[in-house]
Amino acid sequence: MFLFSYFTQAVVKDETPDQWDGDDDEEEQQQQQQQEDKEELRKKDKDLEFLFQEVRRDSSLDERLQRDLQSKKSDSKYKEMLVSIMIKLINSNRVLVVSGETGCGKTTQVTQFILDDYINRGVGSMCRVVCTQPRRISAISVAERVAAERAESVGNGNSCGYQIRLQSRLPRRQGSVLYCTTGIILQWLRSDPLLSSVSHLVLDEIHERNLQSDVLLIIVKDLLSTRDDLKVVLMSATLNAEKFSRYFGNCPMIHIPGLTFPVEEFLLEDIVEMTRYRPQNKDRRPTWKRNFWHGRNARSEKEEKETEYKESWPCYARTLQGRYSDSTIEAVEMLDNDDKIDLELILALIRHIVLNDEEGAILVFLPGWDNISTLNDLLMTNLIFPSHSSQVFKRPPPGVRKIVIATNIAETSITIDDVVYVIDGGKIKETNFDTTNNISTMTAEWVSLANAKQRKGRAGRVCPGKCYHLYNGLRASLLDAYQLPEIMRTPLEELCLQIKILKLGSIARFLEKALDAPTEKGVNLAIKNLTDLNALDHSENLTALGFHLARLPVEPHIGKLILFGALLGCLDPALTIAASLSFKDPFFIPLGKEKMADMRRKVLSRNSKSDHLTIVNAFKGWEEAKQRGARYEREYCWDNFLSANTLQMLHNMKGQFTEHLMNTGFVSSKDPKDPNSNVNSDNEKLIKAVIVAGLYPKVAMIRPSHSKKRPGAKVYTQADGKVNIHPKSVNAEESEFNYTWLIYHLKMRTSSIFLYDCTEVSPFSLLFFGGDITIQKDGEQETVAVDQWIVFRSPARIAHLVKSLKKELDSLLEEKIRNPAPVDWQNRQSKDCAVITAIVDLITTQEKPAGGNRGYDRAWAPRGQHIHFNDDDDDDED
Incomplete structure (x- = not known):
C-alpha cells in the first residue's frame, strides 16, 4: 500500500540539477529514507530491480550515446530505418496504432526508431522504452535480434535487454529498450501504479487478444489520464487496427507494408x-x-x-x-x-x-x-x-x-x-x-x-x-x-484477484471497460467461486487468504495448495505439484512411442494412484540424476520420457514460490528443501491431503466396473454424472482402489468429459480439508457429510472427534493465514503443533477398510441433488 506514495516521484522528466539546489534538510532526509526503502525492496524482489532504478538527466551519457549512434550508422549490421512520419506521430500524440503483417519489422524497428530519435535530439538518457510480448520466447528472441542489429550483445548494460519470469538480461537503466512479457508489467503495477520510470510503453501483438493484454489495455487507458507524459504505441495485425484506434479515442494509425513474397x-x-x-x-x-x-x-x-x-x-x-x-x-x-x-x-x-x-x-x-x-x-x-x-x-x-x-x-x-x-x-x-x-x-x-x-x-x-x-x-x-478474445472464454478467478490486489475497484465495473467485456454470468461465477474459496468476503474485499493467493503467480486453487504445503510441513512436494499444474507436466510423448511413455509414467507412479505424486517422483529422480552429472541427467530424462528444460523450469518456479513464502513469513528459508519446512514430505497420505486442501471441491467418486471390454473403474462427479479418466492418467486403467474418492485439477469436455489428472484420496483427507462437516443419525451409526454430498458412515465417537478436530484446525489455519509464521515442529506442547500432529497421525494411520471400499463410504445427495449412475454402456459386458 505504501509503495504508491513512495515512488510516484520517479516520473521521467527533463530536469536540470539546479532545480534541486533549494531543497532543505528535511526533504533530503525524506529522499534518503525513500532510497533506503527502495534498496530494501529491490533486494527482496529482483524482478523490481529495473523498475526502481532512478532516471535523471545525464549529459555525459547523452553525448556518448550520440557518438555511439553515429558509429553504428556506418556499421552494416545496423540498418538506419528512422521513419520521419512515424516519429512525428509518436511525438505529437499520446497513443499511436501501428499495423502490419508478420515479418514487416514493426516489432524490432519501432522501438529503435523511438530510442534513436531521442539520441539524435541529445536527450537519449530520458528514453526508456518497454515493449510487451505475449510469449517468453518472443521477448528473448526479439531482444537478441535488436541487439544484433545494433552491433551489441543483449543486456549487459547495453541498449537492449529482456525480462521474463525467472530470467532477465537487463539493458542500461537509461537510453534503453526492454522487451518483457505482459505479466511483468502487471507485476510492476503492484509496486508502481503509474509506471513512473517508463517513457514509452509499446504493446505488441495486441490482436492476439490474450487475457493479460486485454487487462493491460484497460489499465493503460485509465493510466493516460494521470500520466500525461507517457507515450503508448499499440502494434497489431492489419485486420482489426481500427478497433484499437476507436478504443483509444480514434487515435492515429500508421500501416507498415509487409515484406513477403506473393x-x-x-x-x-x-x-x-x-x-x-x-x-x-x-x-x-x-x-x-x-x-x-x-x-x-x-x-x-x-x-x-x-x-x-x-x-x-x-x-x-x-x-x-x-x-x-x-x-x-x-x-x-x-x-x-x-x-x-x-x-x-x-x-x-x-x-x-x-x-x-x-x-x-x-x-x-x-x-x-x-x-x-x-x-x-x-x-x-x-x-x-x-x-x-x-x-x-x-x-x-x-x-x-x-x-x-x-x-x-x-x-x-x-x-x-x-x-x-x-x-x-x-x-x-x-x-x-x-x-x-x-x-x-x-x-x-x-x-x-x-x-x-x-x-x-x-x-x-x-x-x-x-x-x-x-x-x-x-x-x-x-x-x-x-x-x-480469451477474456470471453476463460475462467476469471485469477484475473479477479489481480484486479483486487492492484486496487482497481469493483471487479464488474473494471471489466465492463474491456475492449470486449466478459459476460456478466462469467464474472459473477468467478466472484462466487472466490467467495466459496474464502478468498473474497461478501463485500468483494480480499480476505487474508485472498491477499496471499493474489500475490502468488498462480491460479487460486494452486496457490492454496502451496500455502497448505508450507503449513503442514511438506513444502517441497507441494511446490513440485503446484509448479507442474501452473506450467505443465514434464513428460513428453515421442511419435510412435506412446505405449512406452505410458509404461514409464506408470512405473514412476509407484502404485500411488496419483498423477500428482507421479510428477513428484519423476522430479526427485531427476534431481538425484542431476547431482551425479550431466550424462546421468540425460539418460534419466531419455529413459523416462522427460523434458530436462521443463524440469529446470519447474525447479526455478519452486524457488520463486519459496522466496515469496519466506518474504510473507510462512517459511524461514528460501530453500524448498529446508528440513524445517519438510518434516512430513515423505508422508504420502499427508501430501494427498494437501492436494485436497488446494483443489477441493474438485472431487469425483469411484465405482468398480465389471466391464470386460473397458478396463478401469467408473467415475462420477456431482455436477456431471459419469465422466472419464483421461488416457494419459496413471489411473486410466486402474481398477483396484483403496478408497472411493478422487481429487482432480483439470476437468475438460472434448469428445467426452475427462479428468486429465487425479489422485486417490482417503475419507479423512476430505473430512479435514474439504468443506463444511455435518453429522446426522443413520440407524445405529452416524454419518459425517462434507458439504452434504460426500458422506461417510462412522461410529458416533469418531464422528464427533473429527468435527471437533476440524473446528480446531480451521481456527488454527485461519490464524496462520492472518499472521503467517512457520510451525514450530520441535515444540510439541504448542497448540498449533499439537492440533496438526493429531490430524497428521489420523490421516497417516488410517488403513484400508476390511473388504475393500464396499460399505465404508457412500455418496449421499439430499434435497434432490443426485449423482447419476448411467451404467447402460459398459457394465457386465463380455
Missing part, C-alpha cells in the same frame, strides 16, 4: 480437382446435409453462421458446376465434414506437391496431437522417414523434401525459413469455458481469417509460395475475422 491460394475444390482425390466412404456427408437433400432438414439451433452455411450450401454447390468436374463437386460435398479433417486427402496433396512442384519445405497445420500422430503414421507407411524435431529449422540435403507437421504455434512463435508450401487444415483447438456447467471445453473449431492469413504468410518468406486451405469457398466467406 502466395497463391487454393481452396478445397481446387485441391480435390488437382489431386483427383475421392473419399473412401460414399456417404460421408454430415447428417444435416444428407437430410437436406431428402427434404427433412429442420432448422438447427446452432450459431447463426452455421445456419447460414447450411442454407447457402445448395446455391454454392450450383456455382461450382461448369468450373469443376461433377466428381470433384461430389467429393467436396462428402468432404465438408464439420468434425474431422481428412488426413488421407492431406497425404494425397503432399504426394502431389512432391511429384509436381519445385523444391521447398511443406508445413502442415493440424489442430492437435491425435491428428499429427495419425498423419505421421500415414507418411511412415508411404516410405517417408521422420527426423527429430530439432531438424525442423535445418535445410534438408538435395533430393530430400522436408515436411513439418505443427499446431497453430507455427503461425507466429517459430519461423521455418525454407517453407514454400503450406497446408492449412482449417481447424484450431480452442478452449472455452461453459459458465452454465462450470466446465472448460476444448474443441476443434474453424480457423479465423487472422489464423488463415498468418498461415498463408508462412509460405512467402523466402520466395513465392502456395497455400492450400482444406475448406471450400463458402466456408471461407463465413470465417470469423478473429478468434473470440
Whole structure:
C-alpha cells in the first residue's frame, strides 16, 4: 500500500540539477529514507530491480550515446530505418496504432526508431522504452535480434535487454529498450501504479487478444489520464487496427507494408480437382446435409453462421458446376465434414506437391496431437522417414523434401525459413469455458481469417509460395475475422484477484471497460467461486487468504495448495505439484512411442494412484540424476520420457514460490528443501491431503466396473454424472482402489468429459480439508457429510472427534493465514503443533477398510441433488 506514495516521484522528466539546489534538510532526509526503502525492496524482489532504478538527466551519457549512434550508422549490421512520419506521430500524440503483417519489422524497428530519435535530439538518457510480448520466447528472441542489429550483445548494460519470469538480461537503466512479457508489467503495477520510470510503453501483438493484454489495455487507458507524459504505441495485425484506434479515442494509425513474397491460394475444390482425390466412404456427408437433400432438414439451433452455411450450401454447390468436374463437386460435398479433417486427402496433396512442384519445405497445420500422430503414421507407411524435431529449422540435403507437421504455434512463435508450401487444415483447438456447467471445453473449431492469413504468410518468406486451405469457398466467406478474445472464454478467478490486489475497484465495473467485456454470468461465477474459496468476503474485499493467493503467480486453487504445503510441513512436494499444474507436466510423448511413455509414467507412479505424486517422483529422480552429472541427467530424462528444460523450469518456479513464502513469513528459508519446512514430505497420505486442501471441491467418486471390454473403474462427479479418466492418467486403467474418492485439477469436455489428472484420496483427507462437516443419525451409526454430498458412515465417537478436530484446525489455519509464521515442529506442547500432529497421525494411520471400499463410504445427495449412475454402456459386458 505504501509503495504508491513512495515512488510516484520517479516520473521521467527533463530536469536540470539546479532545480534541486533549494531543497532543505528535511526533504533530503525524506529522499534518503525513500532510497533506503527502495534498496530494501529491490533486494527482496529482483524482478523490481529495473523498475526502481532512478532516471535523471545525464549529459555525459547523452553525448556518448550520440557518438555511439553515429558509429553504428556506418556499421552494416545496423540498418538506419528512422521513419520521419512515424516519429512525428509518436511525438505529437499520446497513443499511436501501428499495423502490419508478420515479418514487416514493426516489432524490432519501432522501438529503435523511438530510442534513436531521442539520441539524435541529445536527450537519449530520458528514453526508456518497454515493449510487451505475449510469449517468453518472443521477448528473448526479439531482444537478441535488436541487439544484433545494433552491433551489441543483449543486456549487459547495453541498449537492449529482456525480462521474463525467472530470467532477465537487463539493458542500461537509461537510453534503453526492454522487451518483457505482459505479466511483468502487471507485476510492476503492484509496486508502481503509474509506471513512473517508463517513457514509452509499446504493446505488441495486441490482436492476439490474450487475457493479460486485454487487462493491460484497460489499465493503460485509465493510466493516460494521470500520466500525461507517457507515450503508448499499440502494434497489431492489419485486420482489426481500427478497433484499437476507436478504443483509444480514434487515435492515429500508421500501416507498415509487409515484406513477403506473393502466395497463391487454393481452396478445397481446387485441391480435390488437382489431386483427383475421392473419399473412401460414399456417404460421408454430415447428417444435416444428407437430410437436406431428402427434404427433412429442420432448422438447427446452432450459431447463426452455421445456419447460414447450411442454407447457402445448395446455391454454392450450383456455382461450382461448369468450373469443376461433377466428381470433384461430389467429393467436396462428402468432404465438408464439420468434425474431422481428412488426413488421407492431406497425404494425397503432399504426394502431389512432391511429384509436381519445385523444391521447398511443406508445413502442415493440424489442430492437435491425435491428428499429427495419425498423419505421421500415414507418411511412415508411404516410405517417408521422420527426423527429430530439432531438424525442423535445418535445410534438408538435395533430393530430400522436408515436411513439418505443427499446431497453430507455427503461425507466429517459430519461423521455418525454407517453407514454400503450406497446408492449412482449417481447424484450431480452442478452449472455452461453459459458465452454465462450470466446465472448460476444448474443441476443434474453424480457423479465423487472422489464423488463415498468418498461415498463408508462412509460405512467402523466402520466395513465392502456395497455400492450400482444406475448406471450400463458402466456408471461407463465413470465417470469423478473429478468434473470440480469451477474456470471453476463460475462467476469471485469477484475473479477479489481480484486479483486487492492484486496487482497481469493483471487479464488474473494471471489466465492463474491456475492449470486449466478459459476460456478466462469467464474472459473477468467478466472484462466487472466490467467495466459496474464502478468498473474497461478501463485500468483494480480499480476505487474508485472498491477499496471499493474489500475490502468488498462480491460479487460486494452486496457490492454496502451496500455502497448505508450507503449513503442514511438506513444502517441497507441494511446490513440485503446484509448479507442474501452473506450467505443465514434464513428460513428453515421442511419435510412435506412446505405449512406452505410458509404461514409464506408470512405473514412476509407484502404485500411488496419483498423477500428482507421479510428477513428484519423476522430479526427485531427476534431481538425484542431476547431482551425479550431466550424462546421468540425460539418460534419466531419455529413459523416462522427460523434458530436462521443463524440469529446470519447474525447479526455478519452486524457488520463486519459496522466496515469496519466506518474504510473507510462512517459511524461514528460501530453500524448498529446508528440513524445517519438510518434516512430513515423505508422508504420502499427508501430501494427498494437501492436494485436497488446494483443489477441493474438485472431487469425483469411484465405482468398480465389471466391464470386460473397458478396463478401469467408473467415475462420477456431482455436477456431471459419469465422466472419464483421461488416457494419459496413471489411473486410466486402474481398477483396484483403496478408497472411493478422487481429487482432480483439470476437468475438460472434448469428445467426452475427462479428468486429465487425479489422485486417490482417503475419507479423512476430505473430512479435514474439504468443506463444511455435518453429522446426522443413520440407524445405529452416524454419518459425517462434507458439504452434504460426500458422506461417510462412522461410529458416533469418531464422528464427533473429527468435527471437533476440524473446528480446531480451521481456527488454527485461519490464524496462520492472518499472521503467517512457520510451525514450530520441535515444540510439541504448542497448540498449533499439537492440533496438526493429531490430524497428521489420523490421516497417516488410517488403513484400508476390511473388504475393500464396499460399505465404508457412500455418496449421499439430499434435497434432490443426485449423482447419476448411467451404467447402460459398459457394465457386465463380455
